[in-house]
Amino acid sequence: MKIAQICPRYSPDIGGVETHVKEISERLVKAGHDVEVITTDPTGQLRKQEIINGVRVIRFRSFAPGNAYYFAPQIYTYLKKHDYDIIHAHSYHAFPAFFASLSRHSGKFVFTPHYHRHGHTAFRDLLHKPYRLFGKIIFSRADSVICVSEYEKKLVESDFEVAAKTVKIPNGINLTEFEGLRQPEKSLNRNAEREKILLYVGRLEEYKGVQYIIQSLPELQDFRLRIIGKGPYEAELRNMAKSSGVEARVEWLKDLSRKELLERYADADIFLMLSSHEAYGITVAEALAAEIPCIVAKGSALEEFVDGRNCIGIENPVSKEKVVRALQDLMENKRRQSKNEQEKVDEKNYGLYSIIDWDEVTQKIITVYESTFNQ
Known part of the structure; x- marks a missing residue:
């Protein structure tokens, strides 16, 4: 399959979402899939394109005040010009997933929200309420939703009424x-x-x-x-x-x-x-x-x-x-x-x-991709 992974930031940046996307992307490549990570770089200091451990990484400049939001509409334009079997977006709390949800055409759309329900500061929490409108669009356009814990799954199903298409696959470690x-x-x-x-x-x-x-x-x-x-x-x-x-x-x-x-x-x-x-x-x-x-x-x-x-x-x-x-x-x-x-x-x-290994996590995600693609 040709797979696009969409995330706000990617290696060498560190964090939970960054680790998740890196670990599964590199294993997907080893499993024979064609994987592109499409992400942002608000600093403009990282390479715009490079291959890291077999994964092609494409970075667009983003507007990220306070290291948040990662507003990069170029992601939408890029995805509209390319075909993928699976577009897998990550992180409810930033705009790349929203642009990915709008861009889908022939492929299937999978969403891993890493959802917290609230913003991380008082100001971001205030903005979180109108942002819910964007969030509803992302969830409504998703063919499958992968949650990383039972806690997150319950939040997502309560706030967005998507129980029919949610599945829990926890994060892993090596x-x-x-x-x-x-x-x-x-x-x-x-x-x-x-x-x-x-x-x-x-x-x-x-x-x-x-x-x-x-x-x-x-x-x-x-x-x-x-x-x-x-x-x-x-x-x-x-x-x-x-x-x-x-x-x-x-x-x-x-x-x-x-x-x-x-x-x-x-x-x-x-x-x-x-x-x-x-x-x-x-x-x-x-x-x-x-x-x-x-x-x-x-x-x-x-x-x-x-x-x-x-x-x-x-x-x-x-x-x-x-x-x-x-x-x-x-x-x-x-x-x-x-x-x-x-x-x-x-x-x-x-x-x-x-606690499970990333190899097992990736196999579970591949199963979701295959069932979603064949829907």
């Missing part, structure tokens, strides 16, 4: 990367004297909740925080760390290679993701696969990872006091568990999730 990654001496129960490492991996946006981790550090003298990512909230987070007197205990990293990121997972003691809006949570799945205990905010798809042992949840609204209490509870729980009692990572089951 399971082989995590085999033997964590050495026994790196576990939470060992090296009690050393400073413990708290880890966050993801975009630096206010809704991601990194500020609560920083605010809790003055009461967590045995911990240091490692932040991996970049985004518009970085400057404010840095100022917060400085004003809280914990600047020396916060490490800022970005643009790491995959090998370097895996090494940081291996070093970490506890992973935190306190985001208020998530359709899945790939970095949480990766942390759990790396045998890192996790703390997440409840109220989104992240809650589906909570099992009370490997991953515990914090009730909204999140606060520094709740973060401190959760960290103390998690460490105390782990101290009580003997090695034989601890749940083994090779079971790959956490809360409602069974």
Whole structure:
């Protein structure tokens, strides 16, 4: 099949949607499909066309105030000039999917919304209400809708009445990367004297909740925080760390290679993701696969990872006091568990999730493509 993947941003940019599209696109190529990723570059600094691991990537300049919306009507024009068997658009929260939905002609249209229901700031949330009109058009024109969690599926079916064409296919991870990654001496129960490492991996946006981790550090003298990512909230987070007197205990990293990121997972003691809006949570799945205990905010798809042992949840609204209490509870729980009692990572089951490999995810998506194409 000839397949177009439409997304707001693509590698080397990082994020949940970017990872999802990259992982499935490269596997689709290996499976013998012709794949183009059509995306945007608001900076104008990336190559307009290139081939990455067999995937042809086409980038159009976009208008993206505050790293949002990614308005690029050129996507519509380009798609109208080319034929595809499947046009697969990603991300409800930006315009590329809307332009893709308008452009479809002979091919079928598949939509993975990564839907949160709300905007990520107060202003974006205000704009989210009139944007619902565009969203309804996208869903109405979709032949199939793929949701990445049960939480997202319920939101989509409630808000857009598309239950007849929705299917759940969770995100995946590269399971082989995590085999033997964590050495026994790196576990939470060992090296009690050393400073413990708290880890966050993801975009630096206010809704991601990194500020609560920083605010809790003055009461967590045995911990240091490692932040991996970049985004518009970085400057404010840095100022917060400085004003809280914990600047020396916060490490800022970005643009790491995959090998370097895996090494940081291996070093970490506890992973935190306190985001208020998530359709899945790939970095949480990766942390759990790396045998890192996790703390997440409840109220989104992240809650589906909570099992009370490997991953515990914090009730909204999140606060520094709740973060401190959760960290103390998690460490105390782990101290009580003997090695034989601890749940083994090779079971790959956490809360409602069974963590699967991207190979399996891609095969499930191919099945959706084939059934949609033959409708």
